[in-house]
Amino acid sequence: MKLGLVVNDVFTESPGYTTTRLAVAALQLGHEVWEMGVGDLAYDPDDSIRARARTVPRKKYKTTEGYLKDLHGKNAVTERISIDELDVVMLRNDPASDAIRYPNYVPFEELAREYIEGIEQGIYDVRVCERCAGYFDLNRTEGIFSRPADLTGFICMPCAESMTAREYFERYLRVE
Numbered sequence: 001m002k003l004g005l006v007v008n009d010v011f012t013e014s015p016g017y018t019t020t021r022l023a024v025a026a027l028q029l030g031h032e033v034w035e036m037g038v039g040d041l042a043y044d045p046d047d048s049i050r051a052r053a054r055t056v057p058r059k060k061y062k063t064t065e066g067y068l069k070d071l072h073g074k075n076a077v078t079e080r081i082s083i084d085e086l087d088v089v090m091l092r093n094d095p096a097s098d099a100i101r102y103p104n105y106v107p108f109e110e111l112a113r114e115y116i117e118g119i120e121q122g123i124y125d126v127r128v129c130e131r132c133a134g135y136f137d138l139n140r141t142e143g144i145f146s147r148p149a150d151l152t153g154f155i156c157m158p159c160a161e162s163m164t165a166r167e168y169f170e171r172y173l174r175v176e
């Protein structure tokens, strides 16, 4: 099976964490294990949730230390995957600790539930700010769009207000 583990931040995972032991045990049983942080998740314009996920190059690890060394290091395999590709998604993140690190962050459990119940009805429209990578509900948050015609390239208001003219120019106006 292709297993997805959603954690607060892949890089703050430690060898003693249950999630890490779970990952090593799942690999041992022949499963494919992908880890992703909540900040790696994005709700794409085509209505699917994707994540910048990481996995390890080897099929088996003797220790959780060895596993994490590969997961965090240059041997890791990084890919942007769709949540739909995964057979199982385990939410191992702690939204309480994310509340501090991601302003206006929508907890993934909530996002997933709303995705099923309400996104199709247009009551919930989540975007990721291109600048701070925070999650915002368009129905509750002000922001600007670099491409207003199709409402893409969302920038949250605090980011928009702190953006310099030079940064705006280089990000959106300069033609390469």
Ligand SMILES: [Zn+2]
Pocket (backbone or CB within 6 Å): 129, 130, 131, 132, 133, 134, 155, 156, 157, 158, 159, 160
């Ligand atoms: Zn922002």
